[in-house]
Amino acid sequence: MSSPLGSAIADLSSSDPVMRSAAATEIYRRGRTPADRAAYAWWSNPEFFQLCGGSPAVTVGLAVRRATFARIREANGLPPLALVPPDQDAEEFELHFPNDISLDVLTTGDPNGQGAIARYLAKFGEGVQQVEFRCKNVDRATQILKENFGVQPIYPQTRAGAGGTRVNFFLVGSPNSSKVLIELYET
Numbered sequence: 001m002s003s004p005l006g007s008a009i010a011d012l013s014s015s016d017p018v019m020r021s022a023a024a025t026e027i028y029r030r031g032r033t034p035a036d037r038a039a040y041a042w043w044s045n046p047e048f049f050q051l052c053g054g055s056p057a058v059t060v061g062l063a064v065r066r067a068t069f070a071r072i073r074e075a076n077g078l079p080p081l082a083l084v085p086p087d088q089d090a091e092e093f094e095l096h097f098p099n100d101i102s103l104d105v106l107t108t109g110d111p112n113g114q115g116a117i118a119r120y121l122a123k124f125g126e127g128v129q130q131v132e133f134r135c136k137n138v139d140r141a142t143q144i145l146k147e148n149f150g151v152q153p154i155y156p157q158t159r160a161g162a163g164g165t166r167v168n169f170f171l172v173g174s175p176n177s178s179k180v181l182i183e184l185y186e187t
Contacts, residue, residue, distance in 0.1 A: 012095075
């Protein structure tokens with residue numbers, strides 16, 4: 001029997017737009033809820049609040065195998081691929097649905113490679129790989145997280161992300177003892 005998340009991932013490639021939208025809502029909820037819990041305290045810092053906003057733009061990053069990636073992309077009208085820095089060994093495209101639901105669908109260029117998406121898929125299979133919060137200044141937000149919350153970034157410096165963004169990542173514990181990968185990005 002398939003998990004609810006597995007079923008939602010499969011339904012993203014449905015020919016029925018209502019099913020695709022319902023699937024996106026489920027995937028978004030499953031990613032956003034633990035990320036909101038993990039990052040809840042960050043919004044208590046007035047400067048961080050200003051950098052990200054009280055209701056930040058949030059995108060859930062979904063890692064899938066190459067065949068799933070192709071099916072989802074085709075069912076959703078072949079959205080353009082994002083320009084991903086070559087060192088990241090990834091391909092991605094964005095999907096947008098009603099109620100501000102945004103997904104980044106990600107896959108690896110080399111399933112046997114050592115890129116972050118390939119490693120995620122090898123360890124966990126298809127699923128929510130990251131949750132992305134848009135902010136105005138990733139460098140300053142990173143400094144606030146380090147100084148005020150003891151949260152260390154994955155990368156020592158902000159780096160280039162897909163589509164010309166600047167990004168950094170944070171592996172954060174959530175109240176249920178699991179970890180959530182949160183990406184801060186600026187356009």
